[in-house]
Amino acid sequence: MAESSSKQDYFVGVDLGGTKILAGIFDNSLKNLATAKLSTKSQRGVEAVIERVARCVQDAVDEADLSLKQIVGVGIGAPGSVDFDSGTVIFAPNLEGWKDVPLKKHLEKLLGVPVFVENDCNIAALGVYAAELKSKPRHMVGIFVGIGIGGGIVIDGHLYSGFGHTAGEIGHMVLEVNGPKCGCGNKGCFEALASRTAIFQRIKAGVKDGQKTLLTDMLGDDLDDLRSGDLRKAIRRGDKFVDKVIEEAAEYIGIATANLINILNPEVVVLGGGVMEALQDEMMSVIIETAKDYAMAGAMKGVEIVASKLGDDAGITGGAVLARREAKKA
C-alpha cells in the first residue's frame, strides 16, 4: 500500500504520561502529520497501559493515512528512569506498578516496528533542540515545569544522559534547604517550590487562610478543577494574589536557571512544560531578570533564555527525533 509514495520516512513520537498518552506522526523534516491521544488509565496495570500505547500509535498512524509498515521507528518518552539500551523503564513513580518494565520489547512485539525508550524530559529537550533550535546551539539545557519539574541536557549536540542514564533530574536540585517539603522526602527542591503542584498548593493554602482571589469566583471555594490557564486568566483580570504566587514561582525558576547556567554554561536555556505554556507571558521576564541577577556575569554572557513554542508537542517531537537518530545509526 502506497509503496510508490513512501520514499519519505515516517517516525512516531510518543509521550507516555501519568494521565495521558500522546502519539504523533512525523516526516523526515520533523513535520507533524497527525496526532492521537488516549488516557493512560494507569490503574488498569502495566500490560493494559502498554496495549494502550500501541493503540495510540496505531490511531495516529491511521490518522495520517499511513500503515505501520511505513513507520521506520517509534521513540517514546516515559515519566521515570529508563535504561536506554534495553528499553526498560526502571521506575516511573506516576505509573502504577511500573518497575523494570521492558517497554521496548513489549511494544516491538505489538507493533512490529523498532522502538526506543527515553526519559520524558530528556526526550522533550531533544525535541526542542532539533525541531525548534534546529540543532544549532552546541550546549542546551531544557527545563520543563509541569506537575513536576524535569530537565534535559544537550552537550556538544548530543543528549547527555550521564553514567546511569538519569542526568537532568533538575527538579530535585535543592534551592532552599529549609524550604517546603518535596514529594521525594527532602525539603526545598526546585520542584517543591515552582512546579504546578507547588503553585496550586500555595494558592489553595492561601484561600484557606482567607486570601481573596478571583479563582474562587471562577471555580468555587475548593478550587477542585484548577488549571494553569485559570491562573493566567485571574492574573489578566488583576488578581494580585495569584500574580504574587506566580511571580514567586518565576523567581525560583530564574534561580534554578542561574544555577544551571553557572554549572553548565550552556548556549541556550529553553523553558517548557505545561506551566510555561500557560503562563510564559506572565513568567518569562521575571525568570530572565532573576537568572541574570543570580548567574555570574561571565557565565551569562551571550546565553539565551527562551520559552519553547512546542508546548505539549515537545515530547512527541523528541520521540520522532530519537527514532530518526536511531534509524540513521541502523
Added chain:
Amino acid sequence: MAESSSKQDYFVGVDLGGTKILAGIFDNSLKNLATAKLSTKSQRGVEAVIERVARCVQDAVDEADLSLKQIVGVGIGAPGSVDFDSGTVIFAPNLEGWKDVPLKKHLEKLLGVPVFVENDCNIAALGVYAAELKSKPRHMVGIFVGIGIGGGIVIDGHLYSGFGHTAGEIGHMVLEVNGPKCGCGNKGCFEALASRTAIFQRIKAGVKDGQKTLLTDMLGDDLDDLRSGDLRKAIRRGDKFVDKVIEEAAEYIGIATANLINILNPEVVVLGGGVMEALQDEMMSVIIETAKDYAMAGAMKGVEIVASKLGDDAGITGGAVLARREAKKA
C-alpha cells in the same frame, strides 16, 4: 644538554593563585619530578606577576635538573574566567588588575615554550581525573573547597568548559535562597555556606557571641592566624563548637554534591581543595551520607564520592595534563 636522555617528554604545570604560585615538572607518566613555589605579590601589578610565574617555572625546571629546551609545554591554571583559545585571563577577582590579560602570549615570550591557560578549578579537575582516576570514569565532577568553591566537569573523558568557557562555577549555585550573603552579591550560594571563608566567618562570629572553643586557647581571641588545620586539631581534641560548624559545612557540601549528581549523574564526584585536604577525615562521611539523602536513588546508583589525595598538587598536575594533551594535538 642531556639530549641522549631526553626521549622522555617533560611538562610543566602551574597553579597561579591569589597568594602563591606553584610550578611542578612532570614526565609523560605524570610523575612529579620537582616543584617550586613563589608568593604571587599580586599588588605589584600584572606584569610583575607574569614575570614571577616565569621565574617559578624556571626554578622548577632547574630543580629537576632540566632546561627549558626539554619542556614540551606549560599548562597553567588561573583563578578566574579564561578564554582558552587565546590564552587570555578575562577576569581574576583575586589578582589585582587582571582583566583581559594575554597570559599565554606574555609567558610564551618569556619562556619560549608553548603555554596553555585554563581556569584553576577546571585544571584541578583534569589533574585529579587523569592522574588519580587514571581517566577511567566517563563522567566526573570535581568540587574544590578552599577560600572559595569551584568545580570542574569531565564529560565523556573530556574537560567540559561550556559555551563561554565558564562551566563549573558551582560555588555560586544557590542552596539556600535566604542564606548568608555571598561575595558575589547574592545570598545562599554554596560558597557562602561551606567555603573556608564561610567556615572561618561562622567560627569568628561564634567566638564574638561568647562561644567557647579551644581555638582561642590555641590562637588567641582574635583568631587572626586561623588555618583549616587548626580546625582539625580542635575537633580531635573534642571541640564541640568547631565540630558542629564543620559538620554543618559538610552537610552543605553533601547537598551540593547531591544537586550535581541529580543534574549530571556523573560516575565519580571528587572532593578536593584546602578545606577537604585538612578536614576530609572529619567531613567525608557526613558529605556522603547527606548526598545519599538528597540525591535521587536512581541518580546515586553506583556513583562514587571520594576525596582527592592530590591536595595542593591537583592544580599543577592538571596543568601538566593539559600541556600533555595539547602537545599530542600539535
